[in-house]
Amino acid sequence: MSSRDSENYIKKMFREYYLKWDGRPPKEYERREYGFVPSRKGDVLRHVSFNDWREMKEFLAKNAPLHVYYSSAYYLQPSAQDMESKEWLGADLVFDIDVDHIYTPCKERHDKWLCLDCNFNGKGMAPEACPKCSSKRIDGKAWFCEECLNVAREETEKLVEDFLMSDFGFSEEEVEIVFSGRRGFHIHVENDVVKQLDQKARREIVDYVKGMGLILEGGRKKAHAPPLNASGWHGRIARGVYELLVGCDKEGAGIEEGTTKTICEKLQESKGYWLVEGDVCRAWLSLAKKAVASKRCNIDERVTIDVKRLIRLPETLHGGTGLIALRIDIDGLSGFDPYKHAVAFNSGEIKVKVAEAPKITFMGQEWGPYLNQVVEVPTGLAVYLISSGNAEVSP
Amino acid sequence: MSFSKLDLATYPFLSSTARIIEELGVSFYLEELLSPTSEVFLRSLERIREAVFYRVTTLRRRDLDVEILSHPVALLIINAMEDKRLLNIYAEAEKNRVHEGLIRESHERVLLLAVDGFGWHIHKEGDGFSLRFDDYLKASTHMLDPYWKLVNRSVRGGYVEVSRKDVCRLLAEAYRARILEKGAKRLLEGLPEDVKPEVEGLRREVDAALPKGKAAGLIERLEYNPSAFPPCISKLLQEAEEGKNLPHMARFTLAAFLLTVGKRPEEVMELFRKMPDFNEEKTAYHLKHVAGEIGSKTRYLPPNCASLRTLNLCPLGDSTCPKVKHPLVYYARMLKLARKRNHE
Numbered sequence: 116m117s118s119r120d121s122e123n124y125i126k127k128m129f130r131e132y133y134l135k136w137d138g139r140p141p142k143e144y145e146r147r148e149y150g151f152v153p154s155r156k157g158d159v160l161r162h163v164s165f166n167d168w169r170e171m172k173e174f175l176a177k178n179a180p181l182h183v184y185y186s187s188a189y190y191l192q193p194s195a196q197d198m199e200s201k202e203w204l205g206a207d208l209v210f211d212i213d214v215d216h217i218y219t220p221c222k223e224r225h226d227k228w229l230c231l232d233c234n235f236n237g238k239g240m241a242p243e244a245c246p247k248c249s250s251k252r253i254d255g256k257a258w259f260c261e262e263c264l265n266v267a268r269e270e271t272e273k274l275v276e277d278f279l280m281s282d283f284g285f286s287e288e289e290v291e292i293v294f295s296g297r298r299g300f301h302i303h304v305e306n307d308v309v310k311q312l313d314q315k316a317r318r319e320i321v322d323y324v325k326g327m328g329l330i331l332e333g334g335r336k337k338a339h340a341p342p343l344n345a346s347g348w349h350g351r352i353a354r355g356v357y358e359l360l361v362g363c364d365k366e367g368a369g370i371e372e373g374t375t376k377t378i379c380e381k382l383q384e385s386k387g388y389w390l391v392e393g394d395v396c397r398a399w400l401s402l403a404k405k406a407v408a409s410k411r412c413n414i415d416e417r418v419t420i421d422v423k424r425l426i427r428l429p430e431t432l433h434g435g436t437g438l439i440a441l442r443i444d445i446d447g448l449s450g451f452d453p454y455k456h457a458v459a460f461n462s463g464e465i466k467v468k469v470a471e472a473p474k475i476t477f478m479g480q481e482w483g484p485y486l487n488q489v490v491e492v493p494t495g496l497a498v499y500l501i502s503s504g505n506a507e508v509s510p
Numbered sequence: 511m512s513f514s515k516l517d518l519a520t521y522p523f524l525s526s527t528a529r530i531i532e533e534l535g536v537s538f539y540l541e542e543l544l545s546p547t548s549e550v551f552l553r554s555l556e557r558i559r560e561a562v563f564y565r566v567t568t569l570r571r572r573d574l575d576v577e578i579l580s581h582p583v584a585l586l587i588i589n590a591m592e593d594k595r596l597l598n599i600y601a602e603a604e605k606n607r608v609h610e611g612l613i614r615e616s617h618e619r620v621l622l623l624a625v626d627g628f629g630w631h632i633h634k635e636g637d638g639f640s641l642r643f644d645d646y647l648k649a650s651t652h653m654l655d656p657y658w659k660l661v662n663r664s665v666r667g668g669y670v671e672v673s674r675k676d677v678c679r680l681l682a683e684a685y686r687a688r689i690l691e692k693g694a695k696r697l698l699e700g701l702p703e704d705v706k707p708e709v710e711g712l713r714r715e716v717d718a719a720l721p722k723g724k725a726a727g728l729i730e731r732l733e734y735n736p737s738a739f740p741p742c743i744s745k746l747l748q749e750a751e752e753g754k755n756l757p758h759m760a761r762f763t764l765a766a767f768l769l770t771v772g773k774r775p776e777e778v779m780e781l782f783r784k785m786p787d788f789n790e791e792k793t794a795y796h797l798k799h800v801a802g803e804i805g806s807k808t809r810y811l812p813p814n815c816a817s818l819r820t821l822n823l824c825p826l827g828d829s830t831c832p833k834v835k836h837p838l839v840y841y842a843r844m845l846k847l848a849r850k851r852n853h854e
């Protein structure tokens with residue numbers, strides 16, 4: 116069977132999904148620009164806008180696009196062809212947490228890459244450039260496993276709870292978490308305070324969340340250590356150090372028992388900043404650095420800084436997986452399983468010819484690994500394997 | 511809230527003064543003000559001279575009405591002279607004057623000024639204040655010192671802890687930014703004929719006081735806006751801020767870029783102070799040189815993209831990069847975009 120059949124099959128399934136689609140519009144939806152990818156080879160269709168959400172539903176049902184995007188920005192003329200005549204009015208604050216950009220050890224097991232120029236290849240996270248011929252044309256095969264999901268989830272929880280809610284004071288209603296449809300989460304903040312922030316201000320927020328440009332108080336000999344309840348990064352560092360010391364990581368910290376005890380006790384007692392000197396200071400600084408590394412949040416900064424970017428529309432399908440970009444509330448995050456909750460097609464099974472796939476837990480059941488074989492799998496998994504380019508429909 | 515006339519003269523950002531400034535552009539008595547014998551006109555010229563020669567303006571208590579009006583009229587004149595550099599200097603000088611006034615104010619007054627002038631969400635907190643993070647960011651992102659970076663501040667529940675001293679700096683900075691924003695807009699079709707000789711005289715003085723560098727053509731149109739920096743410069747800046755030991759060429763590139771976009775050598779010096787092998791004298795000498803203050807007297811420009819690439823200083827950042835051959839061109843492009851955006 117040809118890839119044409121596979122494409123037709125996907126189109127048919129997507130159309131089925133969009134015929135019943137009832138996605139909630141983003142805030143001030145008529146001020147947004149929309150973009151669509153109609154088919155695998157097609158260009159992005161941009162500068163579309165809707166004055167009535169019903170038109171959007173009709174559009175989706177009619178065209179069943181592979182990808183649907185909307186602007187985090189609000190424009191006076193969202194359908195104007197160039198950025199200047201659109202007239203920017205503001206933008207939501209958006210964060211992208213994507214395992215594509217985060218190292219996870221499991222990638223050594225399930226990810227592969229290939230240099231399209233010299234055929235050099237390897238396992239694990241795809242490099243930026245080929246180590247052999249330094250070409251940037253790298254083709255990667257990536258999977259999103261349980262471990263990857265945990266990392267993405269942890270980063271998202273950190274971002275939403277520690278940073279957005281506690282430090283920046285946003286309420287649960289203002290922060291929306293959306294499964295990206297593939298390997299991560301998008302976090303949207305919709306409120307009037309963030310709307311007007313310019314790129315400079317957004318960069319500062321990015322640096323804050325990533326702990327970039329942080330100055331650790333004091334020098335090599337003497338420093339002032341913050342108390343556990345300090346606000347901002349100071350308290351975060353104190354708590355991070357404390358967790359490192361009481362946690363199982365004691366040896367990993369490579370610090371003497373006595374020093375460890377001193378710091379631990381001081382942190383427990385101190386209400387204010389306290390002085391660290393000599394050996395303790397050295398230990399403190401090295402612990403503080405580790406604390407920063409564990410407390411910082413791994414976001415893709417470009418997405419947050421760019422105020423004119425398109426981002427996947429919640430509740431639409433991801434053309435590379437066939438999964439739904441599902442809205443998730445913060446309490447539901449820890450139990451979220453993309454291969455169960457974000458599956459759009461839940462009935463029936465079909466036969467596919469799988470080129471290669473690792474073992475995967477789908478709808479609570481284990482499938483694979485497969486290598487060049489025809490198998491009968493649930494429709495959702497079939498759509499997933501075909502969309503991600505790992506299988507074709509089989510007669 | 512009512513403020514005295516003296517307040518309005520001292521703090522032109524107060525809402526009532528701001529209204530006068532807004533209205534002046536369309537008002538019928540502007541012609542009267544812009545005449546060679548008008549006291550307001552003469553005081554305005556003097557304000558500009560103070561800015562150019564002393565980098566700080568003064569406050570005259572003699573006639574507060576004249577004083578209040580002379581600031582907006584000075585802005586009209588600078589605007590008509592179409593000299594970006596002069597606008598920057600005037601804004602800086604006004605900022606310095608206002609700052610000196612602010613630091614003498616009480617807690618309560620600082621609070622009132624911030625709320626009335628800029629609508630800040632601010633309240634007293636312990637010995638200092640709590641300022642909402644968006645208000646904080648609008649003013650603080652103009653400052654180069656990492657002290658102001660949000661990551662180095664106490665942030666909780668959407669509010670940033672700031673000392674009284676901080677608030678004074680931030681207010682002065684917000685005022686400077688407002689002058690630049692106002693001054694960049696076209697305010698007037700042209701000056702009346704009879705004041706032109708006076709203004710031409712002023713221009714000659716200004717030109718003599720502020721010699722133009724070789725690259726002035728490009729430089730003059732550039733303002734300081736870190737968010738428009740090309741990836742190569744942002745990266746170097748960040749590494750410098752983190753106290754990384756940068757190689758010579760990297761330092762030169764960063765210094766030449768920052769000086770070109772309006773940082774003073776002393777400010778760049780502060781940045782380099784964090785490097786492990788910092789040597790004050792040597793660095794000062796280098797910076798003055800790069801700035802064109804000594805030696806060949808030519809201002810140096812940062813290297814172009816091709817050189818940066820061979821020096822391994824080009825991270826080949828984003829989609830704008832492939833379209834430019836020089837980091838300054840990247841910067842100019844992004845500035846243009848940013849300016850367009852701020853112009854609704």
Ligand code: SF4
Nearest residue numbers: 740742815824831837
């Ligand atoms: S291409 Fe030029 S502007 Fe872009 S990062 Fe490289 S040096 Fe900088």
Ligand SMILES: [Zn+2]
Nearest residue numbers: 230233245248
């Ligand atoms: Zn290669």
Ligand SMILES: [Zn+2]
Nearest residue numbers: 221260262263
């Ligand atoms: Zn994994």
